[in-house]
Amino acid sequence: MAAKAIPRLDGRPIALRPCRRKVLFVGSERPDEFAYAMRLACQGHIVAVVNPRETAAARAYRTDGGRFIQARIEDLPLRFGQFHVICENYPYPYPLALGYDVTRAFAAARLERLAIGGHWVVFSESGRLATALADVARHEAGVRRRFRLQFSELSSALAPRSAYPLKKTRYRLMFQRLR
Ligand SMILES: C[S@@+](CC[C@H](N)C(=O)[O-])C[C@H]1O[C@@H](n2cnc3c(N)ncnc32)[C@H](O)[C@@H]1O
Secondary structure, eight states: OOOEEEEOTTSOEEEEOOOOOEEEEESOOSHHHHHHHHHHHHTTOEEEEEOSSOOHHHHHHHHTTOOEEOSOGGGSOGGGOOEEEEEEEOOOOOTGGGSHHHHHHHHHHHHTTEEEEEEEEEEESOHHHHHHHHHHHHHOHHHHHHEEEEEEEEOGGGSOOOSOOOSSOEEEEEEEEOO
16 A cells, blocks of 8 residues: 655655555455455455355455455464454354354354454344354353454444344444453
8 A cells, every 4th residue: 555645744744554454355256345455455454255056246256356365254364364354244153153152163263363353243133143142242251351342233224234134133243452
């Protein structure tokens, strides 16, 4: 990302370096999700999208130079390192995923990819998934010590669009890694 020069009061320029973030999109399928990822990449951020399912929008994104990794986040190679932001819209609320151990593993696969200070932002229509994730944040000592959770219920107009949710309810969970 190019540094911008702004004049100081004494007339000499100082270079402003915009903050470059590493951003991971998990489970993206839709053209608008890829358009957002591409916008961030064009602003100079380091962006990757991971999904075992490759949609036409994913192929178009890759053709346009975007980094799409056809894999589960659990299998994302470690060389990708940690991310400042992980965005995930509407993970499947599998009945199985609502069991405590599976939800804990689901959360761990995302939380362990966060850099200190980083955020995992997940939207879901499922109150059961949102509650199961909040339970993990509350009951796991390591998660409680190292992460802060902000939990909100939103109107669907304020949440990302998707053809998947059959309900109108929307939850946003934002985990921030503190240490
Ligand atoms: C319900 S769809 C949501 C798609 C899209 N984000 C949306 O909002 O319409 C869930 C997506 O998550 C992907 N997915 C499932 N398990 C995943 C995993 N372990 N890592 C990354 N993506 C996963 C699926 O392939 C699917 O594309």
